[in-house]
Amino acid sequence: YGNASYVDERHHHRYELNPDVVPEFEKAGLSFVGRDESGKRMEIIELPNYRFSVDVQFHPEFKSRPQAISTFLSIGSSVIRTA
Template sequence: MGGTMRLGSRRTYFQVADCKASQLYGNQRFIDERHRHRYELNDFNTYLQQVNPEMVLQLEKAGLSFTGKDESGRRMQIIELGNHPYFVGVQFHPEFK
């Protein structure tokens, strides 16, 4: 399992102003949280450092929403299930700094 470790504080920008994660962080425009991981969500054949762009639309049609992204807008940091009261997934350690 080689790969580059993604470490340290990274900025995440909320894409949806009233999403669950944004509300938990006091409706800020962005947050800085600690990362410590190697791989991120992608297709099942290749490890990429971002979500497979071909899958984003399909995942969104299935009800998932990418509500937080990095400064480039390519790396998905927060995902939520719209009709669920508390389903939130993140790529960082949510320490609510």
């Protein structure tokens, strides 16, 4: 998503990370790079010291269309090409 300040994705999940434990995960090296509007719900995480690691709470595949492939899927195909 580049430097986008807002991303609209489809959600349907039952689990969330307790915001009280976020600082502990950040101390261990996990980077929370996407949050909801309130800043409390963690949506996207990265492991900065790994060659490739992105985890998302939303479902980017639900918004993909043949003419507009999801950024998430584009990242995956890029990884396959460079592996």
